[in-house]
Amino acid sequence: MKKIITILLVGMLLASCKTDSKSVEQPLDGYIISGTAPGVYNGIRVYLKSNDQRGKMITRDTAVVMNERFTFDGKIVNPEVWLLSGNSIKGTLPIIVENKAISVELNKDNIRASKISGTKANEDLIAYEAKVQDISTKRNQLGGQIRTAANAEEKNKLTAEYAELNKQVSEMPINYIKEHPKSLYAMVLIDKLMSQRDTDFNQVTELFDGLDSSLTNSKFGSDVKAKLDAVKRQREALSATEIGKVAPKFTAPTPDGKQLALDDALGKVTIIDFWAAWCGPCRRENPNVVKVYNKYHSKGLEIIGVSLDGTSRQKDPKDAWTKAIEQDKLTWNHVSNLSYFNDPVARAYNIRSIPATFILDENGTIIAKNLRGADLEAKISELLD
Structure with missing residues (x-):
């Protein structure tokens, strides 16, 4: 009798699980995508792909078709639209991957005609x-x-x-x-x-x-x-930081540990130069900036170098910064929080790459930006000659 009751309870539990799986989306610790692939040969690989933050298509997961079936399993932080594709199948099928059970009936002749079930999001x-x-x-x-x-x-x-x-x-x-x-x-x-x-x-x-x-x-x-x-x-x-706007104010540490404010360093014309010791293009541009500074400093040109040193690859960011200033003969004002691209000044100016320059008038208004080489000298000449 006890054995019969146990069997009945197991049967009821299985029946209950089966009913729930049909009526309610079951959250899981990860995603399980179960696929059928009629007509697709054993050994064919199928993929889940998506674009990374730079827009490059990358493979997120791979499965192999065996007996016209395949399975993906993994874990995702937030739901994302990925693309399902296969080596012998033309096109891609968008699918919302979330930590739930998802089923796919793959149509190898027209992948867009494939069926996805198991989640409301994919139905939508x-x-x-x-x-x-x-x-x-x-x-x-x-x-x-x-x-x-x-x-x-x-x-x-x-x-x-x-x-x-x-x-x-x-x-x-x-x-x-x-x-x-x-x-x-x-x-x-x-x-x-x-x-x-x-x-x-x-x-x-x-x-x-x-x-x-x-x-x-x-x-x-x-x-x-x-x-x-x-x-x-x-x-x-x-x-x-558009041309015509007053440049964002800032105060930041100098190499000797003092604080320098933008307003205290403005000249008749001021260049804010974002650079770093580790930045090859910046170092190659420095001789040109030195030339411009030496030629026009006496006429009212000031430069504030904002260093984006502080990358984790630098053993001593401050030492690299100060040595680069000395080696490149950068004899103007310098500031840095040594926080790489997280530097508050860089963030205020929306700096995504360096070198980057902003040219300000005597009132701190941005009148030009991102000029290098001959273009930089020509602009400063126009303003001060």
């Missing part, structure tokens, strides 16, 4: 991509009709229709996010919008704030918000 992705594909098909058809239009009137009409379709595509992410505030895919779209150069970040902030709290309060939501705030700060810093 598939529906969205279907609309995009529908518009793309219409655009391709219109493109052919425009090329073979019988007259200018017909061509103009078709061109206007084509432009309207382009507008629909550009507005799709915005409209989707507004209409689906509870969809995880809406958050994925916001994350994607932030990587586009022409994004209106005030609009993106409004879209984020309009999402359901279940999304904005999630780990993914917190990370997207942090990224959004960081990008907004970068844009604001970039705007603050």
Whole structure:
């Protein structure tokens, strides 16, 4: 009797698990993507790929097809859209990877016709991509009709229709996010919008704030918000250093440990020169800067060198900094927090690469930037000769 009861309990538990798996997305400690691949030979590799922060396509995970099946498993911090592809399969299939169980029925002849199930986010992705594909098909058809239009009137009409379709595509992410505030895919779209150069970040902030709290309060939501705030700060810093703006004020340590403020170092013309001892292009440019300084210092030119030394590869960043100043004969003012690109001054000026220069007038207004070589000397000559 005891054995029978045990069997019944196990059966009930299995039945319960089976029912739950169909009705509720099961959060896991990592992702499990179970795939079927009819017609795909044993040994064929399939991949999950995505773009890294520099836009380079990299492989995130690899699996091998055996008996027309494959499995990916791993762990991801936040949901991301990756691309599923295979060695003998044309094209790629977008898939939202999150720490849940996901199933894929791979169509080797038309990968976009593959089926993804197991998560609501992928259902939303598939529906969205279907609309995009529908518009793309219409655009391709219109493109052919425009090329073979019988007259200018017909061509103009078709061109206007084509432009309207382009507008629909550009507005799709915005409209989707507004209409689906509870969809995880809406958050994925916001994350994607932030990587586009022409994004209106005030609009993106409004879209984020309009999402359901279940999304904005999630780990993914917190990370997207942090990224959004960081990008907004970068844009604001970039705007603050446009030509015609007053240069951001700063005070920073000199090599002897004193504090030097920008206002105390301004000349009739001032160059703020971002550089570092480890930076080859900076060191190669230094002789030209020395030449310009020696020629125009007596006429009112001042230079403030802001060093971005402090990389972890330097054993003694301050020693490298001061030795480079001496070796290159840089006899002007110098400051540095020895914090690499995290230097507060570099962050205030949105410095992403060096050498970088800003030329200020006597009032501290930016009048030119990022001039090197002959162009730098020509500009200083124009201002002081």
